[in-house]
Amino acid sequence: MELDSLDMAVLAGAAVAVAYFVYTKFLSEDAQHSKRASTVTMGGPSGAANGSGGGAMSVGIPQSPSGIDDSDFLAKLKATGAQVAIFYGSQTGTAEDFSLRLAREAKRFGITPLVADIQDYDMECLQTVAKEQENTVLLFCVATYGEGEPTDNALEFYNFLKDKEESGDDFDLTGLKFGVFGLGNKTYDHFNAMGMFVDKMLDKLGGQRITDLGLGDDDANMEEDFVNWKEQLWPEVCALFGKDPTDSEISFRQYELRPDLINKDKIFTGEPHFFGSFTKQKRPFTQKNPFVAQVRERRELYDDDDRSCLHIELDIAGSSLKYTAGDHVAVYPKNNPSLVEALAARLGIELDELLYLKATDEYAKKQTPFPCACTFRTALTHYVDICALPGHNIIQELVQYAQDEEEKSRLHHLVTKEGRQEFVKYIHDDLRTVLELTVWFVPELLCAGFKSVDVPADHLIELLPRLQPRCCHVNLIDEKVPVFVRRSTFRLPSKSRIPIIMIGPGTGVAPFRGFLQEREALKAKGKTLGDALLFFGCQHEHKHYMYREELEEFLESGVLSELHSAFSRDQQHKVYVQHLMKNNAKTIWKMIDAGAHIYVCGDAKHMARDVHRALVEIIKAETNLSTQDAETQLKTMAQQRRFQQDVWS
Numbered sequence: 001m002e003l004d005s006l007d008m009a010v011l012a013g014a015a016v017a018v019a020y021f022v023y024t025k026f027l028s029e030d031a032q033h034s035k036r037a038s039t040v041t042m043g044g045p046s047g048a049a050n051g052s053g054g055g056a057m058s059v060g061i062p063q064s065p066s067g068i069d070d071s072d073f074l075a076k077l078k079a080t081g082a083q084v085a086i087f088y089g090s091q092t093g094t095a096e097d098f099s100l101r102l103a104r105e106a107k108r109f110g111i112t113p114l115v116a117d118i119q120d121y122d123m124e125c126l127q128t129v130a131k132e133q134e135n136t137v138l139l140f141c142v143a144t145y146g147e148g149e150p151t152d153n154a155l156e157f158y159n160f161l162k163d164k165e166e167s168g169d170d171f172d173l174t175g176l177k178f179g180v181f182g183l184g185n186k187t188y189d190h191f192n193a194m195g196m197f198v199d200k201m202l203d204k205l206g207g208q209r210i211t212d213l214g215l216g217d218d219d220a221n222m223e224e225d226f227v228n229w230k231e232q233l234w235p236e237v238c239a240l241f242g243k244d245p246t247d248s249e250i251s252f253r254q255y256e257l258r259p260d261l262i263n264k265d266k267i268f269t270g271e272p273h274f275f276g277s278f279t280k281q282k283r284p285f286t287q288k289n290p291f292v293a294q295v296r297e298r299r300e301l302y303d304d305d306d307r308s309c310l311h312i313e314l315d316i317a318g319s320s321l322k323y324t325a326g327d328h329v330a331v332y333p334k335n336n337p338s339l340v341e342a343l344a345a346r347l348g349i350e351l352d353e354l355l356y357l358k359a360t361d362e363y364a365k366k367q368t369p370f371p372c373a374c375t376f377r378t379a380l381t382h383y384v385d386i387c388a389l390p391g392h393n394i395i396q397e398l399v400q401y402a403q404d405e406e407e408k409s410r411l412h413h414l415v416t417k418e419g420r421q422e423f424v425k426y427i428h429d430d431l432r433t434v435l436e437l438t439v440w441f442v443p444e445l446l447c448a449g450f451k452s453v454d455v456p457a458d459h460l461i462e463l464l465p466r467l468q469p470r471c472c473h474v475n476l477i478d479e480k481v482p483v484f485v486r487r488s489t490f491r492l493p494s495k496s497r498i499p500i501i502m503i504g505p506g507t508g509v510a511p512f513r514g515f516l517q518e519r520e521a522l523k524a525k526g527k528t529l530g531d532a533l534l535f536f537g538c539q540h541e542h543k544h545y546m547y548r549e550e551l552e553e554f555l556e557s558g559v560l561s562e563l564h565s566a567f568s569r570d571q572q573h574k575v576y577v578q579h580l581m582k583n584n585a586k587t588i589w590k591m592i593d594a595g596a597h598i599y600v601c602g603d604a605k606h607m608a609r610d611v612h613r614a615l616v617e618i619i620k621a622e623t624n625l626s627t628q629d630a631e632t633q634l635k636t637m638a639q640q641r642r643f644q645q646d647v648w649s
Contacts, residue, residue, distance in 0.1 A: 073121040074128055077136060080363045082114035083241055089118045089142035089154025089194065093468045095183050098141045098226055100254070101393045107252040109234065109243045115365050118142070119153040123160045130176035130207070137210060137237055138176065140198055143183040146489060147638070147645065148190025158194065161201040174206035177240070181214035181229050183222065187604035187649045189638075192216070210236045219605065219649050221428050223391050224420070231417075255357040255369055255462045262356045268371040270382035270482075272332060275371070278482065283320050287469065290332060290482035291319040301546040309507065309546060314483060321483075325514035326490035326646070330469035332482040335387065339435060340380045346439045347457040351377035357458060369462060376457065384464035387433045392423070394434060394463045397455075404452035411450065434464060490599070490646045496522045499530035499596040501588060503611050505537030505566070505577050506544075508602025511646060513547060515599075516554045523559060531591060532559070533584075535577040537566035562587070577607070578614040588615075589622035597642045604647035615643075 103113035150158035182195015214229030273288035370383035402408035538544035637643035
């Protein structure tokens with residue numbers, strides 16, 4: 001999964017046991033300064049928590065006005081007069097945010113945009129668009145998820161293009177002008193597979209590429225990649241519509257304050273979509289309708305004053321949430337109340353004042369940026385990410401509000417081509433957040449920002465990205481947190497007798513606790529178990545060996561055949577899991593040759609690559625194959641789902 005970092009969790013029976021690290025330089029109560037992942041991994045015996053819920057709910061985000069069929073893309077194009085349509089395939093919200101930024105910039109150039117969720121339309125209409133709307137440009141911002149897979153909302157579009165590729169039917173997109181920006185991470189084997197596929201297929205079907213494929217790399221600097229791609233895109237688009245590509249200084253608001261629309265009987269308190277869903281729980285529970293789980297237990301797994309790894313159990317009894325070992329549980333976080341209060345003081349707003357933001361474009365996909373009406377406290381706590389790293393778009397909007405000419409000049413410089421390197425260092429490398437830019441001094445941040453920037457609260461809230469589901473820090477033992485289940489392809493073999501090899505240092509061990517609990521349950525039912533090897537690693541045995549007693553119990557009971565632990569800092573020369581794998585090369589190859597499934601979970605940037613190389617070397621040494629043939633065998637195993645990775649960077 002192409003995510004920034006991942007904290008792992010384990011689900012056992014009707015309780016979720018979450019283990020995760022805290023590495024940031026300062027910690028908020030529920031959301032943290034560094035970018036966090038939107039999923040955590042579930043384990044434990046597969047099952048569900050039974051029960052019922054009740055209560056009526058209403059949708060909190062109104063869509064486009066009636067009178068136009070929302071699924072008829074061609075009709076929407078004609079009704080809006082859109083010259084540029086921007087589709088997004090997004091899992092964690094970044095591709096959607098990029099699409100909205102493109103729309104905002106199109107307006108700056110005097111070009112009418114339309115932003116569209118790629119799953120909302122029947123893409124058979126593209127052929128008609130190519131013939132009847134020859135002056136329309138289609139842009140696609142698509143992320144790659146998992147093992148080179150499309151995001152959930154782009155899956156149907158992927159299957160549609162795949163069908164066109166395989167069927168060879170006469171689907172002609174001649175005349176369709178398009179551009180593609182892919183969002184990915186180079187630490188993964190299938191870097192930007194979705195973006196490359198969409199770009200290739202639109203070209204193959206006769207479309208006219210107006211700018212080169214953009215490949216965003218989240219392991220390096222996605223923002224810089226996006227900005228570089230846009231610099232190539234807009235001159236081409238502006239040329240098509242006779243616009244000046246240098247004339248983009250006008251500021252356009254996508255939302256406006258509408259206090260007249262506030263209904264005091266319908267005030268949202270943090271619900272992601274449905275009004276009242278937190279107080280009146282009703283199945284089924286999904287990302288838009290999460291289950292509010294009680295925190296049952298919170299305990300420290302490390303004996304280390306400098307690092308923390310927490311085991312947290314969430315009670316999901318009564319939720320009917322179904323899961324399989326290896327699935328993910330996602331949690332809706334909250335921003336730190338002290339940081340929310342500091343920002344409110346800087347913006348000069350009363351946190352309990354009601355807020356309603358309405359789209360200035362009646363045909364906009366989202367008529368509100370988040371559920372409205374709500375208080376400023378709710379918006380800043382639950383709906384927007386105040387600790388996000390600002391993109392060029394946010395800084396560009398802040399320029400107009402700087403009262404000090406020196407600060408105005410410096411902000412403007414950061415978003416120019418000449419200031420590109422300074423932007424990378426000041427924002428990206430130093431992890432400087434929006435909060436640090438706008439709140440000139442907060443004790444928790446120890447950072448001075450731009451004191452003269454007097455941005456209206458509603459405009460800043462409009463610019464901030466949505467706070468996405470992720471693993472969050474839970475401070476109180478009796479706290480309740482909204483959760484939902486995300487399906488994963490990280491699965492045990494369908495037959496319990498098939499041997500497995502698990503490689504999971506650090507929190508990467510989390511899904512393997514679930515696998516072992518699943519095997520324990522199967523053994524209790526009389527099922528025959530194949531051999532199971534686990535390679536675990538951490539820095540210090542006496543500080544960081546999490547779940548040691550539990551793993552040793554699995555070993556003693558026969559659920560786990562062999563346990564190999566690497567403690568990288570307990571000797572002069574560092575020892576990692578890949579070293580222990582090489583020491584057990586013959587055993588590993590014997591299991592592979594017998595049909596074993598291999599699972600890798602943890603760091604993508606270093607560990608996963610080192611493990612991959614170790615596996616290639618083992619196959620090569622034990623079979624006398626060439627390096628290329630050993631790589632091919634491992635790729636074949638991956639295609640057969642015998643080599644699976646759940647990694648992050």
